[in-house]
Amino acid sequence: MNNIWRLFFIFFKIGLLSIGGGYAIIPLIQEQVVENTGWISGKAFTDIITISQMTPGPLAVNTSTFVGLQIGGIPGAIAATLGCIFCGVVISLFLYNFFQTHQNSAYVLEVLNGLKSASLGLIISAAFTIILIALYGNKTFEAGTLFTTLNRTALFIFFCMLLLLRKRKTNPIIIILLSGIAGFIFYLS
């Protein structure tokens, strides 16, 4: 029981401190579950991140679910996940309601506009990382090897899917399924 509460509070803290989401959350979780509590070994944590990226669902939710499972079984997983999402959902609702009720204030409207532009920039930043991983296999890119290390198969799948999205507005889930099938066909042989 004690561990379940600790799981909840540790992931509550992680959820509260992780603005921006995505990969930014990994060092935060590592600090808490590997270094501070010693619940998970460094090697096992790397496995957990790999598994979380391979399975559907947001990275933060997957990682907290998996760490929770290792420490406290199914109740642990539920406690860790709820802890992780609690703050974000509550603060999002408050902020959204605040913007809705103060729509007529020029200042509030302008702040929302600023947040929209800035978060779009941040989404582009996250997308860039996703594109680099998809086309080059890692997060950093070097100008010198831009063409030699490019994964041409991935580029081909990328352009086919983008064409389907722009020209036919294909359903995102179909895109994910199709690209998975393409991966199965091209990479397995």
Add this chain to the structure above:
Amino acid sequence: MRKSKRIYFWLFAINLFISAFTFGGGYVVVPMVRRYFVEKKQHFSEEDLINMAAVAQSTPGAIAINLSALAGYRVAGIPGVFISCIAAILPPLIILGFISAFYTVFISNTIVAAILKGMEAGVAALMVDIIMDMCSMILKKHSLLLSAMIPISFMANFILGINVAVILVVCCLLCIAQIFFKRRTKNE
């Protein structure tokens, strides 16, 4: 009564479905919410979606969960928030609960690796597609400050590695300053 039950059921099913197909990070939820909440059911407009995405991105936690919660709230109020959140965390719980027993086999499976490598390219295409649409919506406002903020916050985060919270706060302050000076010049 029957109508609200039906909307709760739809919310639960759609969030379960979206979460089960969220590969490659939570951002891909944005195009999925657009597909089902905006295009198919017209629960809210694309402008609303961008507002929600901005709020979800600017608050702590996973953008996917925050966005699902906000979309649920728009459609069915507070019960909608609970339904969306539970539906969004169920697929990871079930899949990971199942996999955790033999995850080393799963990691080294070549078929799984090939499918996921393919999906990475698909997710990249989905991101480019929604970013193109979101950019054109912001550029349509013809505001130099708002348009310039997109590449600047991108570079600040991607190239300079500046903390997300700092970028968001600075952009808000810039917008407030702009409106403040506009009003002052008008009064003079």
